[in-house]
Amino acid sequence: MTDVGVTDPVRLDDAALASLLGADRVVERRTEEVAYDLETITTQARWWVSGRVERDGVTEDFRVVAKVLRSADRSPVWAFVPPEGHADLLEMLDWRVEPRVYASDLAAHLPPDLAMPRCLGVTPLDEGSAVVWLEAVTGVLATWTDDDLARSARALGRLAGSSAVAAVADRVGHPYGPVMARRYWQGRLSMQFGTAYRDAALWHHPVLAAEVDDAARRRLLGLLDAAPGLVAEIEALPLLSAHGDACPNNLLLTPASVVAIDWAFFARLPLGFDLTQLVVSEIELGRTPAATLARRQAVALPAYADGLAAEGLTVDADALLRAHRVLAALTAGVAAVPLERLDEDPRTLAPVVRERLVLLDGLLTPLGL
Structure with a gap:
């Protein structure tokens, strides 16, 4: 078309x-x-x-x-896009969701520290x-501090815990919310990354051959095997309201509030869903080192829990950490090898792959994978 x-x-x-x-x-x-x-x-x-x-x-x-x-x-x-994936992708990337969300009364129900x-x-x-x-909204473009990360995590926690926001999500949110993890696994992750990792030819790429050893390849294949169980665990989590794409690119920091843009995936989503993008996306984009993963988690998770509590929802810290780790492993872990960048100059690609392997280790080791 x-x-x-x-x-x-x-x-x-x-x-x-x-x-x-x-x-x-x-x-x-x-x-x-x-x-x-x-x-x-x-x-x-x-x-x-x-x-x-x-x-x-x-x-x-x-x-x-x-x-x-x-x-x-x-x-x-x-x-x-492979033809067999057309129908699912059109539903998952439903362009009509964002206009519907913006035209709704969501803005009136957002918590005080979050705006759109x-x-x-x-x-x-x-x-x-x-x-x-x-x-037009003008946000701070400087590199985020830990305080910025905590402030955003708390605002997203309040979004997740708000019953008023949940009512709006039920009316205008993305209908894929409750099954998003399964559809994402069955679609992009399984068809693209799963197929690639199981193809021996991939590992003959000169950068991957030099940087990804046998142990790392076995971990990736083990993650693929574990993915259906991780999806089932995610689907057992409580469904809360989530922005759905809460990376720092979509969170504009202003003196009064965090202004969230790009609401195309707003929905009821599993507990801690927004934490994954908030914590991991800057590492995936190469804007902050993979070695900062544990520190970013230590800052963001308690702040997110504080936001939930401010809305009257208390969540066990260990349960929240587990939810975050499983979500991050399924998404950022499975997508660790930057398949879309394999045509780049090896001098540029090699450090990216090394950083992604550090991230992969940080995501999988706590899960025993």
Whole structure:
């Protein structure tokens, strides 16, 4: 299917934009694409739309974000998805969830230390795409401190423990939430990583042959064997509200609150789900050393538990740690070898693989794997 979505939301005429902004008229407007270095299959583009509007005779500046969302099968990446995975992936990456969440009353029910951009409106483009118009939020771009990590973990804990948020999740959240771990394992993890790890040819790659010894390969294969049991353990955990993709890229730190963006996977998800992305994603992206895993866990888990307690939900610390470890092993552990980067220069790839192996050890050793 070809991409028939817009390439620029300026197709919204000035009168419609003025109405969206609650203004009398648009005096001046500019559109600039937002630079974003991570590929998202259901996001076609993000744009800054800014300028000046007139409201009650007064001219003032405005700046908003226009996020163009599209069905996954309109992405160029779709060509690389095996046909047998099409149906499941379209359901898991349901582009309609995020507009539905932004258009809901979720913002009114978030805990005091967590916020989301105000949605100005959703503009349908066709049956497979839409533009979500959001207020512009400026967050701190500096490297996170332990205090930032703790602050975000506590906010996510309060999100998880909130009964008001749970009611919204039940209405507009991703329907895959309760079975997300199983579907993720059966789909991307099993089909991509499971197939690759069991193919002897993979380990002949010069960097992998040099960096991944027999013991590490056996651990990865053992993890694949253990995965169905880990999935079953995850599915037995309590279902709480979760952002669903709580990496620091999606958490903007402002003086007043943590502002969470990209709500495409908001749902009822297993206890501790958001901790996995919060703790591990910066290591996977190479922004912080794998050796910091234990410290990041020591900071984030108690803060998350404090957030749960603030909403009246007390969780045993050992049970929370176990849930986090199992979730992290199933996701970041199985995806330890950076298959998508094997074409890179060996001088760049080798240190990435070494760091991923340190992470793998930190994830599997506490589980006895």
